[in-house]
Amino acid sequence: MVRVRLAPSPTGTLHIGTARTAVFNWLYARRHGGEFVLRIEDTDKERSKSEYTSNILDGLSWLGIDWDAEPVIQSERVEQHRQAIQQLLDAGLAYRCYASEEELNAMREAQMASKQAPRYDNRHRNLSPEQEAAYQAEGRQATVRFRIDDSRSIQWNDLVRGAMSWSGADLGGDMVIARRAPADQIGDPLYNLVVVVDDAAMAITHVIRGEDHIANTAKQLLLYEALGLPLPAFAHTPLILNQEGRKLSKRDGVTSVSDFRGMGYTASALANYMTLLGWSPPEGMGERFSLAEAAKVFDFQRVNKAGARFDWDKLNWLNGQVLHELGAAELNRRLTPLWQEAGFETASRSQAWLEQLCELLGPSLTLLADGVEQARPFFETPSLKDDAQQQLQQPGAKEALKALLTSLSDEPLQAEQAKALLSDACKAADTERSFSG
Numbered sequence: 001m002v003r004v005r006l007a008p009s010p011t012g013t014l015h016i017g018t019a020r021t022a023v024f025n026w027l028y029a030r031r032h033g034g035e036f037v038l039r040i041e042d043t044d045k046e047r048s049k050s051e052y053t054s055n056i057l058d059g060l061s062w063l064g065i066d067w068d069a070e071p072v073i074q075s076e077r078v079e080q081h082r083q084a085i086q087q088l089l090d091a092g093l094a095y096r097c098y099a100s101e102e103e104l105n106a107m108r109e110a111q112m113a114s115k116q117a118p119r120y121d122n123r124h125r126n127l128s129p130e131q132e133a134a135y136q137a138e139g140r141q142a143t144v145r146f147r148i149d150d151s152r153s154i155q156w157n158d159l160v161r162g163a164m165s166w167s168g169a170d171l172g173g174d175m176v177i178a179r180r181a182p183a184d185q186i187g188d189p190l191y192n193l194v195v196v197v198d199d200a201a202m203a204i205t206h207v208i209r210g211e212d213h214i215a216n217t218a219k220q221l222l223l224y225e226a227l228g229l230p231l232p233a234f235a236h237t238p239l240i241l242n243q244e245g246r247k248l249s250k251r252d253g254v255t256s257v258s259d260f261r262g263m264g265y266t267a268s269a270l271a272n273y274m275t276l277l278g279w280s281p282p283e284g285m286g287e288r289f290s291l292a293e294a295a296k297v298f299d300f301q302r303v304n305k306a307g308a309r310f311d312w313d314k315l316n317w318l319n320g321q322v323l324h325e326l327g328a329a330e331l332n333r334r335l336t337p338l339w340q341e342a343g344f345e346t347a348s349r350s351q352a353w354l355e356q357l358c359e360l361l362g363p364s365l366t367l368l369a370d371g372v373e374q375a376r377p378f379f380e381t382p383s384l385k386d387d388a389q390q391q392l393q394q395p396g397a398k399e400a401l402k403a404l405l406t407s408l409s410d411e412p413l414q415a416e417q418a419k420a421l422l423s424d425a426c427k428a429a430d431t432e433r434s435f436s437g
């Protein structure tokens with residue numbers, strides 16, 4: 001059975017990139033009658049906040065993404081993570097590294113000075129028991145590092161990107177899997193190790209996540225092997241880019257699902273739009289669909305490898321479509337409170353009148369809130385500037401306007417036609433003046 005997961009870190013609000021990863025996971029699970037589960041990766045104690053967890057869960061629910069079973073809380077599984085680290089230490093696949101922060105900084109500076117890529121030089125890989133004892137006697141703390149063989153070639157068949165190959169030499173040297181701690185303990189377990197232990201424990205069959213995790217996948221594959229765990233399949237989805245083609249970041253302003261929601265986008269349009277960010281629907285499906293419709297046909301063959309550029313026009317168009325599809329009665333239900341907030345007198349209007357107004361506004365709305373300004377002339381008598389007022393008081397003005405009304409049809413007017421109609425109306429009303437104000 002397909003079992004996929006979203007593993008958000010509650011160190012910020014639900015980012016659009018994470019939400020899009022959630023959408024792809026959910027679509028894949030639903031397509032295959034599988035399960036979609038959540039794991040809250042809250043091991044960074046300083047930066048993780050429960051309000052972010054709530055924001056993430058609320059955002060997913062709002063988008064219409066439901067999950068199976070209670071979310072797994074990563075910090076509650078730290079004993080299992082430590083056991084796995086102990087297993088690697090016992091098997092000689094990991095070791096304690098006593099190098100101090102200062103020594104590691106000096107090492108990196110020397111590498112940079114000689115134009116080498118910074119990497120851990122595996123200096124404590126083969127310490128003798130005497131050397132270890134000497135470091136311990138100095139009171140040094142130790143990290144735990146996992147051995148990475150530089151000569152290894154790591155390969156996998158990515159469901160989006162096809163055959164992938166990574167060299168062990170490009171993984172930065174032996175990898176820290178537990179933070180610094182007294183040498184008789186195991187410090188806080190780190191990301192790559194805990195993800196592997198948890199994905200295996202949760203029986204995840206497909207790891208679907210952003211392509212910024214590709215180098216992690218290479219490291220994680222080595223950990224699966226070392227721990228003797230069954231491998232999931234991997235699918236790395238393209239990044240979301242801003243309009244300049246760079247990775248969408250905080251600097252782009254609106255990046256959280258809650259931001260889009262606050263701006264008045266509907267869940268249905270945003271979920272639809274996120275599905276299109278990196279996935280092309282099959283021929284004939286069009287671009288406006290629900291998540292449930294997409295789940296019937298979603299597959300990785302149609303996920304693009306190239307980054308997906310964020311396109312506000314498309315999102316706006318989709319939102320307009322969704323509002324229009326709501327129909328006049330529902331639009332009225334949603335707009336009436338906004339009209340009341342704006343101080344428009346709705347109580348004296350009949351339901352039929354309000355719905356007729358919604359019918360009229362519907363096709364031109366991008367955001368629901370646009371319906372406030374567009375409705376203003378229907379609730380408030382427009383205030384006229386002095387010159388307009390004067391013009392309306394000119395002899396013949398009333399007659400000219402009446403004549404104009406009778407010549408208007410339902411067809412949209414071009415500027416030239418409008419001018420001609422005005423001048424005809426003035427003539428018909430026998431006034432030499434034309435209206436300009």
Ligand code: GLU
Nearest residue numbers: 007008009041195209213
């Ligand atoms: N917590 C990680 C993140 O938010 C999860 C990555 C993964 O899916 O393994 O980026």
